[in-house]
Amino acid sequence: MTEERSRNLFRRAMLHRSHRVAPLLAVLVTAATAAVASAPGHEPTAPGAAAAASGSLVMADVAPAKATATAGSDPATATAQPAAPTVPSEKILDTSFEYQINFYYCGPAAVHNALTALSIDVSQEKLAAGLGTTVHGTDSAFDTTRMLNDAIGAEMYQTKEITGQEATPAQMDQLQAEVVHATSSGHAVVANVIGGATDASGVWHDFAGGHYVTLIGYSDDGRAVKVADASGMYGSNTYWMSTIDMANWIATRGYSA
Known part of the structure; x- marks a missing residue:
């Protein structure tokens, strides 16, 4: 063979x-x-598990599934919520301005001017009755807060006090935040001031016995406020002032925001 x-x-x-x-x-x-497969306690093997256990690279290029957030999961892994709307760096409210009708109605006039930003028109006489205004004026920001909420029919306003002789940096920051929040929400701030302060144009405003003004806008992210002043004194009925100077002008008193 x-x-x-x-x-x-x-x-x-x-x-x-x-x-x-x-x-x-x-x-x-x-x-x-x-x-x-018929043995007690046996669980079916997931697809690809045998390959992974044997060191196979067959599944190596398959991207892992993305984790899905469930109830009780870590908030950091939860689905992102829409961002809150940003506020503008400057805003001025549209108001119907009135001068105070007598020398002691600065409180009623300031409240009237603030309410007109919400299209609410209440006479100074009616507001004076609700505020308890006398020839000595209106007592405090607690009264303007109460009257604003009564006229609106909702607890929109709260009283913020600056009790010291000067505002602290934290109180200045709070005033800035309150004005931005209020104005961007469509309502003006009523401030009870005392003594003197200089506006952004260099004009001195002095009210030794106290006064009420309406803050109807802000600029530079709230670092300056626009003031509506019903007194008819010291030139223009509106002017700008730094928020720091406004906070110190309010010191020992308060504001409705």
Whole structure:
């Protein structure tokens, strides 16, 4: 027998043997799988888990699924909420200005001018009756807060006090924030001031016995406020003043915001 013929016979024998072995292996694998699957406590294997356990790189290029926030999950991983609307760096309210009708009606006039920003028109006489205004004036910012809320029919305003002889940096910051919040919400601030202060144009305003003004706007993110002054004194009925100077002008008294 030639060498070539011997090789061919050997190949056919091996091929025939492999054909017999393959079905046998398939039967054994199937039986083993069924036995494992029916075993108590057995959990089905997730797709790709066997490959990962064997060190296979088949799943290596598949991106992991993104985590979904559920109730009770870490707030940092929760779906982002829409950002709160930003306020403008400058805003001035549209008001219907009136001068005070006598020397002691600065309180009623300031409240009237503030209410007109909300399209509410109440006479100074009616406001004076509600405020308890006399020839000695209107007592405090607590009265203007109460009257503003009564006229609006809602507890929109609160009284903020600056009790010291000068405003602290925190009180200056608070006034700035209150004016920006109030004005951007559409309502003016009523301030009870005393003594003197210089406006942005260099004009001195002096009310030794106290006075009420309406803050109807702001600029530079609230670092300056626009004042509506019903007194008719010291030039224009509106002017700008730094929020720091306004806070010190209010010191020992308060404001409605």
